[in-house]
Structure formats: structure tokens, C-alpha cells
Amino acid sequence: MSDLRTRPTTKRPPTGDLAAEGRRRRASIAAFYTVLIVVAIIYIYPFVIQAGTSFKTDGDSTYNPLNPFPSLFTLDAYATLADVDFPLWFRNSVIVTAFVTVGRVLLCSAAGYALSRLHFVGRKFLLAAILAVMAVPGVVLLIPKFLILNQLGMYNTFSAMIIPLLWDATGIFIMKQYFDTIPPAVEEAARIDGAGVVRRFWSIMLPMAGPALVTLTVFAFQGSWNEFTHFIVARSSAETNTLTTGVAALTTGQFGSGNRYPLKLAAALIMTIPVALVYFVFQRKLVRGQGGGAVKG
Amino acid sequence: MALTSADDIVVATHGRGADQAPRPGGPRRRSNRLHGREPVLAWVFVAPMVAVALLFLIVPILMALWVSVSDWSGRGSPLASSVQFVGFENYAAFFSPGLAQRDLTTSIRNTFYFVLLVVPLQTLLALGLALVLNSRRLKAKSFFRTAYYFPSVTSSVAIAVVFLFMFSASGPVNSILGLVGIEGPNWFADPRGLIHVVAGAFGVEQQPAWASGSIAGISLWQWLAGPSVAMVSIIALVVWVSAGGYMLIFLSSLQGIDEEVNEAAVVDGASTWQRIRHITVPILRPTTTLVVTLGLIGTWQVFDQVYIMSQGNPGKTTLTPAYLSYTTSFGSAQWGQGTAISFMLFALIVVLTIIQRAATRDRENPSGRRRRARKEVAS
Structure with missing residues (x-):
């Protein structure tokens, strides 16, 4: 971590060749980005699938669970929710x-x-x-x-x-x-x-x-x-x-046994949206609150 | 008190304060100007919160304490005269052989494996992400932080629904496993313990004779089952959700590391690894203790996910003490035993909280640690 930091040149360690160090830094930055991006996909993709599946038919959600794009776009899930x-x-x-x-x-x-x-x-x-x-x-x-x-x-x-x-x-x-x-x-x-x-x-x-x-x-x-x-x-x-x-x-309850995933995911999606909006607008508050608040017990 | 307080507020908002109002007690208050009516008003300010806390926190706990030593069956009021005091009978039920003991022991075993996996995994994930995100050269840090923390602000119900789909028999997780040639299990219907599965791969299918002895109601073989496949999906969910919050705690602590210390170490010729080993790790130790104890406190309370995703099934392998206390009371109307479980869980969590507060105090005074770290590097 600290090897990525820019240090004043006067404090550079006496040993070590500049070009080699530069290569090492670039390599570790690339490694860091890879880790961050892979983890970010694990964190974001479930929400993408959730949104996509909510516009699918029940069958489509079962046969193509990984594909976020519905093969047949439908608002059935949302219509059922209204009922x-x-x-x-x-x-x-x-x-x-x-x-x-x-x-x-x-x-x-x-x-x-x-x-x-x-x-x-x-x-x-x-x-x-x-x-x-x-x-x-x-x-x-x-x-x-x-x-x-x-x-x-x-x-x-x-x-x-x-x-x-x-x-x-x-x-x-x-x-x-x-x-x-x-x-x-x-x-x-x-x-x-x-x-x-x-x-x-x-x-x-x-x-x-x-x-x-x-x-x-x-x-x-x-x-x-x-x-x-x-x-x-x-x-x-x-x-x-x-x-x-x-x-x-x-x-x-009534939909628990069947695989009514588009319906359930649509419901979960709608209930997430208000909090997501507030989070994106006020995220500095929420993020700082968590870090600081938890530390103070 | 509430009536006089309302009166006080009206008076004060109209600005007839200490100096103007011609009212009884005025001259005395003029002489006592520093604090005046403050004590009374102060209690008016805190009264609503104190009332809510008393009525919905303190009194209910006392009522539950009574229920835990009574034979209340859920009908009528637990304070009715027909409800009898039964001493520690409800607690004792868990210490003698029977269904109650078997269920509680099972729930403790389940939660033990849950905690054993969740706490280290979420702490390591949080620490790793924090260390990577703390490097100064990275761009788009706030994007990554936002993504990792987002599940923490989302409703546990919404997340549980998403994970029910992710881990459904023909869901995304099994599709990914299918891509690499693994046939995924039917996660939420699979009660097999992970350790049993591994033992089965080595040919140990049945309970061996040496593991047939019973400890607190379940056999040693059952104790050694490991988390069930169903529990593994709940473990995955909880690690995924809570790592982001703990990552923020690590980040705030990393940002507190004095850059001078690192620079001094560089001047002295310390390598990156030496700096992590002798500066970052010692400084993060109190924070790690904090994250681990917060994790223990949180994981022993797991409830929402079990309620929504598995209801303790399959084969009671996702039963947890919190969920068991709920079903024992609301489901089987054994209110005495249900509250008794609550209080045993309470005792455990209080102990963990005391440890956590000690760790927090430690963390707020890390200067001695930093000096030590500097000395260690220097020598």
C-alpha cells in the first residue's frame, strides 16, 4: 500500500533502481485494480441480475438466470405486484x-x-x-x-x-x-x-x-x-x-413455493430504490457516519 | 410534569424570558441567572426520549424477565394473577435431555459454525479491500467504496430475496458452477454438513462408533457436521453484506496512520513488507480487535436472513438461538422458554460488548502503540 505513495525524492531509499521500481509500482497498481474490479462485479452484478430478471417471465428467469437481459421483455411481475x-x-x-x-x-x-x-x-x-x-x-x-x-x-x-x-x-x-x-x-x-x-x-x-x-x-x-x-x-x-x-x-407465503422470482425481485427492487437514491445523494454522510460512529462505539 | 413543561415552552418561545416576564419567582431567578430554570427545562427536553426508552426498552425487558420465570402460555396478560412463578424451570429445560435442549444445542452448533466462518472471512475481506483502497495512486476510489458499502444500507429483506434467487436450484450461482463443470447443490434444501460431505468423499458415510456419544443432546457426529449447505449460502450473504461496513472502519483507521512514521521507516531503509509488518499491522491491531468483536456481536444475533430465507430448515440446520427464541414463543407458545433463550443470548452478547468497549478504548489511545512501532522500525 505505502509503496504506491508518492514520496519526496530526497527521502528515496538509497538502494534500488528507478526504472525497476516504476515497473513494480505499475504492476502492483494493475493487480490492485484487478482485485477491486473483480470484487466490484461480485457486488454489483446481483443487483443487475435482479433488475433484469424483474422484467422476465418466470420461465426465462429459470432458464437464463445469468443473463440480465430478458429474452422476452414483460411487465407482468409489476402488474401482479399492483394486484x-x-x-x-x-x-x-x-x-x-x-x-x-x-x-x-x-x-x-x-x-x-x-x-x-x-x-x-x-x-x-x-x-x-x-x-x-x-x-x-x-x-x-x-x-x-x-x-x-x-x-x-x-x-x-x-x-x-x-x-x-x-x-x-x-x-x-x-x-x-x-x-x-x-x-x-x-x-x-x-x-x-x-x-x-x-x-x-x-x-x-x-x-x-x-x-x-x-x-x-x-x-x-x-x-x-x-x-x-x-x-x-x-x-x-x-x-x-x-x-x-x-x-x-x-x-x-402464497408465492413462496413456486419460483415466482421476477415478482419477488421486482418487489425487492422497488423497496430498494428510495434508499438507494438517498444513499447516492448523501453517501458521504452515510459512509462517514459508519466509519466514525462505529469507532466511537 | 408534561403539563408544566408545555407551559414552560410556550412562555419561553414567546420570549418572556428571565428578564421580562412579571411572574412569580422572577426576582429570585434573576439572581440565579446562570442556570435559572434550566434543570426543569432540561428534563422537559429529554423527557420524550426517556419515556420511550423506559416504556419500550426497560419495562419490556423486566416483563420478559418475569415471563422467563413464569408459566405464562400467551393467553391474557403475563401480569395476571393466574400466571404462576416457576423459578428457573424454563432455563432448566435446556440443561436436561429433551427436545428443548436438542433444539438449543443444534442452534448453538449451527451458529458456532456460522460465526466461525463469517467473522474471519468478513474481517479479511474488509481488511484486504481497505488496504487496497488506501493506496494513494488509485483512481475511482469513491466508486469502489460506494459499490462495496451499498449492500449495508439496503434492506435485509431485499438482499435476502436477491440471494434466494442467486442460490436457487437453477439460479445464477449454480449456472456459474455449471460453467466450470460443477453440478451445484439445491442450496436451501440441502441439510448436509460440509464436514460430513468431505468425510463422505473419503468414504465415511455413516456415524462412526467413536462419534456416537451424545453431548448436550446431540451426538458428537452431529456436532462435527459443519455448516450445512443451506447455511453456506446464508454465510455468503452475510459476508457479502457486512464486509463493506467493516472496510470503512479499517479505512478510517488506516487514514489515521501518521505519514511521518512511514517516511522515517523509508529513510531507515525498511522494505514495504517490513513497513506493513512493523507499522501497519501493529497500528491496525486494536481496530482488528474491534471489527472482530463487532462481528461476533452481530453474527450471534443472526435472525432476519434465517426468518426470510430458510425458517431454520432444512433439518434445523439453519436454526439460530435468536430464531429459536422467536419460534419457541410465537410458534409453540412456550413463552417462558423463548424468553429464557433470549436472556441467555443477551448474557453472551453483553460479554462480547464489554470486550468490544475495552477494545474501542484501546483504539482511541493508540499513540503509545505508534511510538512503539516507530521504535521497532528504528532499532
């Missing part, structure tokens, strides 16, 4: 995602602001508690979440699907850490002018936290659009299926 409850699932996903995203942005920034800026008894305890709760693995919460939703009579309702998802410890920390970087002088001026806490938060600090808010929004959108396990335990009625539970039911 099953797919539009309803899409609508439900939009509703849940919208509420969860807006809710998380508001609640995380309010909590993040208080934890960053306000003095109150229990602040340190709260920070430690949030960190501790973050360690609770999601899978372990499946049955507990069902128990409480069932107990409260919320099972099979949209509030059962939305409210528990509002909790976002990472989001709170993203906001807190961003508020920490804004100089106290900014708020001090407003405080002297008589602005209260809520106004300083809403009119001064929040508008300054644009980048963190974008990150939070992107994460909340992606997380709630892709959410699956929570919807397995929060509901079971057909009317409350989202894209994730609906498409999962396609693979196990």
Missing part, C-alpha cells in the same frame, strides 16, 4: 418512515441539546444509561417489545409500529456531539439579549446544526424504511404490512 397488496405496503412504509424520521429528528435534537448544553441533576447518569441501553442487542428485545405492546393494547396499530422506533441512542449522541462543537459564545450573546432556553435551542442552535440534522435524517430514513424485526412483533394484520414484512411474506 397484491404491494401499493398498501408501500403506503404503510411511507407513513411509518415519515413519522419515525420527523420524530427522531425532533426528539434526538432536543435530548442532544439538553445533554450538551443544559445543567441538570442526573445528566451524567443519563449519558451513562443511554450508553448502557445501546449495548442491549436488538434481537433480545423482540419478545419483550411484543409483551409490552400486547399489554398496552397497542398490538397491530400504527402507534405500536412507530413509537418504539423513536428511540435512537446513536442519534442522541450525534446531536450532542455536534452541539458540543458549537462555541458557547454563540448562545451567550442570545442569553444576554434575554433569549430563553427554548428559543436558544430552536432559533439559534438548531439552525446551526444543519450537517448533524442531515446525518440524523438520512440515518432515520434508512433505518425505519428498512426496519423489519420490530414489525414482526408489533403487528400481524394484513392491513399493517410494510414493504419489509410484505415482501418477506411473498417469499414464505
Whole structure:
């Protein structure tokens, strides 16, 4: 890796012939590109096949699985999707995602602001508690979440699907850490002018936290659009299926036994598109968030 | 508290702050201007999140703890007076011979092989891609990074559907295998363990006498089965999906390597290999520990893929503890045993998380390591 780096000539090693070193570098760069491209094909080709197969007939998808181009172009898969409850699932996903995203942005920034800026008894305890709760693995919460939703009579309702998802410890920390970087002088001026806490938060600090808010929004959108396990335990009625539970039911339910791959792949493709668009537009946010966030635990 | 808080917010947004409002308590607050009503408002700010966490995280866990020591059968409320305390009976079921023990042991065996393959493979793939992508001369880096990370942001359901097709009997993977003359298996219907398949190639078809002893409900021969063919396709999926995320962690750590150290090593005449061996590897060690423990935490929880792709089949060879706890509760209405599995899994993951946090702390203070690395190269 480091042999590919341009080094100042004064620091060139005393040994070694320049031309030979140049050849070696070119060879290793070629090797690196080969590795990257082969792996990239392994990463991209499944999506290409997915898109192509969604326009095939069932038979075509079985006989020419590797060819992304349909021998007979058909929109049958998409037409069938419109007939099953797919539009309803899409609508439900939009509703849940919208509420969860807006809710998380508001609640995380309010909590993040208080934890960053306000003095109150229990602040340190709260920070430690949030960190501790973050360690609770999601899978372990499946049955507990069902128990409480069932107990409260919320099972099979949209509030059962939305409210528990509002909790976002990472989001709170993203906001807190961003508020920490804004100089106290900014708020001090407003405080002297008589602005209260809520106004300083809403009119001064929040508008300054644009980048963190974008990150939070992107994460909340992606997380709630892709959410699956929570919807397995929060509901079971057909009317409350989202894209994730609906498409999962396609693979196990009425179309599970037959090889209705164009249909299933078309459904999976449509549910991927919104997140893909957001990813390509905001990828720097998502990429940096993953690298940085994970490192901080 | 919620009512007064709403009132506070209205007051504050209208700008009748500490200095203007002629209201009770005003003069006192003027003298206490630094913090004023902050403590109360602060709790108002955090209250919604705290309420959600209490109601949908803390209380449910306590309820589940109760269910795990009760005989609740799923009818009515687990808090009803008819539900009896049964002590550790639900936990004990897994420590005495029977179906419950056999299923849990099988799921642990399956996940053990799953973890054993996924964690090293995804870590190596992530590290390799990060090392290659870190070279300065490469162009189109962001294109490759985007491609490798894309599966990580995509819905697990959508990915699982794609892989169901990829690994279907007449799907793309078997077509590729066919091109090189291999007849691919019927992946999701094949319960044969990989180690058994290899043993079969050497003529060991039946359970040998020495492997007939039973450990925790399944025979040694079953323990040694290896991941089933069906599990291999889930392993392929998980490695493919998660390598991108870990690659980013490695990349951010590689970018933190001080160029001076490398240059000093070059001046001292260190070869490329020596620099990787004595600078890159030591600096990446804490990051690798982090990636491995994050991988362990993630893989022991595998659930979505099993739910969508195999439901524990074929022959229970893709059963995992997380999926077993789900089916035991929701399927067989053995809520006590289901939650008991959850808490045993919880304990395992907490231990792994503690290790991970220790590794993260280590990583945030790598300066000592870098100095050591420099010294090692210099000597």
C-alpha cells in the first residue's frame, strides 16, 4: 500500500533502481485494480441480475438466470405486484418512515441539546444509561417489545409500529456531539439579549446544526424504511404490512413455493430504490457516519 | 410534569424570558441567572426520549424477565394473577435431555459454525479491500467504496430475496458452477454438513462408533457436521453484506496512520513488507480487535436472513438461538422458554460488548502503540 505513495525524492531509499521500481509500482497498481474490479462485479452484478430478471417471465428467469437481459421483455411481475397488496405496503412504509424520521429528528435534537448544553441533576447518569441501553442487542428485545405492546393494547396499530422506533441512542449522541462543537459564545450573546432556553435551542442552535440534522435524517430514513424485526412483533394484520414484512411474506407465503422470482425481485427492487437514491445523494454522510460512529462505539 | 413543561415552552418561545416576564419567582431567578430554570427545562427536553426508552426498552425487558420465570402460555396478560412463578424451570429445560435442549444445542452448533466462518472471512475481506483502497495512486476510489458499502444500507429483506434467487436450484450461482463443470447443490434444501460431505468423499458415510456419544443432546457426529449447505449460502450473504461496513472502519483507521512514521521507516531503509509488518499491522491491531468483536456481536444475533430465507430448515440446520427464541414463543407458545433463550443470548452478547468497549478504548489511545512501532522500525 505505502509503496504506491508518492514520496519526496530526497527521502528515496538509497538502494534500488528507478526504472525497476516504476515497473513494480505499475504492476502492483494493475493487480490492485484487478482485485477491486473483480470484487466490484461480485457486488454489483446481483443487483443487475435482479433488475433484469424483474422484467422476465418466470420461465426465462429459470432458464437464463445469468443473463440480465430478458429474452422476452414483460411487465407482468409489476402488474401482479399492483394486484397484491404491494401499493398498501408501500403506503404503510411511507407513513411509518415519515413519522419515525420527523420524530427522531425532533426528539434526538432536543435530548442532544439538553445533554450538551443544559445543567441538570442526573445528566451524567443519563449519558451513562443511554450508553448502557445501546449495548442491549436488538434481537433480545423482540419478545419483550411484543409483551409490552400486547399489554398496552397497542398490538397491530400504527402507534405500536412507530413509537418504539423513536428511540435512537446513536442519534442522541450525534446531536450532542455536534452541539458540543458549537462555541458557547454563540448562545451567550442570545442569553444576554434575554433569549430563553427554548428559543436558544430552536432559533439559534438548531439552525446551526444543519450537517448533524442531515446525518440524523438520512440515518432515520434508512433505518425505519428498512426496519423489519420490530414489525414482526408489533403487528400481524394484513392491513399493517410494510414493504419489509410484505415482501418477506411473498417469499414464505402464497408465492413462496413456486419460483415466482421476477415478482419477488421486482418487489425487492422497488423497496430498494428510495434508499438507494438517498444513499447516492448523501453517501458521504452515510459512509462517514459508519466509519466514525462505529469507532466511537 | 408534561403539563408544566408545555407551559414552560410556550412562555419561553414567546420570549418572556428571565428578564421580562412579571411572574412569580422572577426576582429570585434573576439572581440565579446562570442556570435559572434550566434543570426543569432540561428534563422537559429529554423527557420524550426517556419515556420511550423506559416504556419500550426497560419495562419490556423486566416483563420478559418475569415471563422467563413464569408459566405464562400467551393467553391474557403475563401480569395476571393466574400466571404462576416457576423459578428457573424454563432455563432448566435446556440443561436436561429433551427436545428443548436438542433444539438449543443444534442452534448453538449451527451458529458456532456460522460465526466461525463469517467473522474471519468478513474481517479479511474488509481488511484486504481497505488496504487496497488506501493506496494513494488509485483512481475511482469513491466508486469502489460506494459499490462495496451499498449492500449495508439496503434492506435485509431485499438482499435476502436477491440471494434466494442467486442460490436457487437453477439460479445464477449454480449456472456459474455449471460453467466450470460443477453440478451445484439445491442450496436451501440441502441439510448436509460440509464436514460430513468431505468425510463422505473419503468414504465415511455413516456415524462412526467413536462419534456416537451424545453431548448436550446431540451426538458428537452431529456436532462435527459443519455448516450445512443451506447455511453456506446464508454465510455468503452475510459476508457479502457486512464486509463493506467493516472496510470503512479499517479505512478510517488506516487514514489515521501518521505519514511521518512511514517516511522515517523509508529513510531507515525498511522494505514495504517490513513497513506493513512493523507499522501497519501493529497500528491496525486494536481496530482488528474491534471489527472482530463487532462481528461476533452481530453474527450471534443472526435472525432476519434465517426468518426470510430458510425458517431454520432444512433439518434445523439453519436454526439460530435468536430464531429459536422467536419460534419457541410465537410458534409453540412456550413463552417462558423463548424468553429464557433470549436472556441467555443477551448474557453472551453483553460479554462480547464489554470486550468490544475495552477494545474501542484501546483504539482511541493508540499513540503509545505508534511510538512503539516507530521504535521497532528504528532499532
